[in-house]
Amino acid sequence: MTRKWIELSSTTALSGLYLRAARKRKISGDSLPASGLRCHLGVDPQQLEAYRKLCHFSDDGRLPPTFPHVMAFALQMQLLTAADFPFPLLGLVHLHNSIRVLRPLGGISRLRFSVSVDNLQPHEKGATFELITEAEDGLGLLWSQTSRMLCRGLKLGGEPAVADAPEALALSELTRWYADSDIGRRYAKVCGDYNPIHLSAASARLFGFPTAIAHGMWSKAMALAALRGHLPVSGYELEVGFLKPVRLPSEVILNTSPTAAEGQLQLDGHGELVHMRGAWRSLR
Structure with missing residues (x-):
């Protein structure tokens, strides 16, 4: 898939995104959009402090490894409630999450985030896709996340993949x-x-x-x-x-x-x- 990136100067307010999500209740297609979103987002010090307390992270000068997910949440919502996204956001099930910390998350005030969707696959309860989020600083990629999401009720051809369980x-x-x-x-x-x-x-x-x-x-x-x-x-x-x-x-x-x-x-x-x-x- 050739990715078409849409550059944003800011994200849409969450209140508006939740209204979009509430309006869409039905599956409208069986293919994922080729476009992704990019936006520079800053660290909110008050939110970071509250998040550390909520999740029991000590303040060691680095972002908690899950905090970039929080920073990118509105951007993810904007992608998943866009007109060309075929699945209703309400009802999606988060099955799996992988986070990679490539470089230290210290001294960060602003990051460039990219979000996209890929890898639509059949599943015994519907179909899954990957929501991919990446964060870059001036030196390049330093953090990434892949969330596998389930859309129940969508029927695709082919057999569901079976992952090998580790020992x-x-x-x-x-x-x-x-x-x-x-x-x-x-x-x-x-x-x-x-x-x-x-x-x-x-x-x-x-x-x-x-x-x-x-x-x-x-x-x-x-x-x-x-x-x-x-x-x-x-x-x-x-x-x-x-x-x-x-x-x-x-x-x-x-x-x-x-x-x-x-x-x-x-x-x-x-x-x-x-x-x-x-x-x-x-x-x-």
């Missing part, structure tokens, strides 16, 4: 935390992600959930914050698959392999629930 390592508890009933609203206030499934039991029931559920990217951020002292400053990738949602309120346990250049993690609930499973590896 499981022995895991032990690293830490645990309590996801209280208002964490979805607190995350939304800081990060702008007001998906109704995270806000209250009443709004979550409209989308088939008996209670509100935690944002997957909050769970990943909490895991990264717990691993921060064990990961290198840069040159690594951490990917996770989102499995059973974390129903609010509930306690979760982060289990990891012995911390090393490569390892595995699993976020468990009580009663043999597995909420998230992932791995990290060196890019060196």
Whole structure:
């Protein structure tokens, strides 16, 4: 696919993007747009401080590795609510997320973000695509993220791909935390992600959930914050698959392999629930 980039001077206000999302309820096509969006975005110091507190990141002079996702959220929303995007945003399911930290995220006040979609594939419940987000400074690419999203109900030809499961390592508890009933609203206030499934039991029931559920990217951020002292400053990738949602309120346990250049993690609930499973590896 030849990518056509649209350069923006700023992003559309989130309130307008949510109105766009609410208006689109049906699938309107079965191919992804070739255009992507680019925009320079600055770090909001107050938002960064609030995000660190919310996700338990210490202030070490570097951006939390999940914070560029927050910075780019409105740009991602703008792409996924554009007229040429064929799937309704409300109802998309975040299945998998991979973040690469290529260079240290210190001393940053402004980044150039690019967002695009690619790799539409059949899935047993519909079809998946990748939402790709990249961040550059004056020296080039320093951070990237790939989110695999599921659009339920879309039928494509071909068989769903089956990924090989890595050999499981022995895991032990690293830490645990309590996801209280208002964490979805607190995350939304800081990060702008007001998906109704995270806000209250009443709004979550409209989308088939008996209670509100935690944002997957909050769970990943909490895991990264717990691993921060064990990961290198840069040159690594951490990917996770989102499995059973974390129903609010509930306690979760982060289990990891012995911390090393490569390892595995699993976020468990009580009663043999597995909420998230992932791995990290060196890019060196």
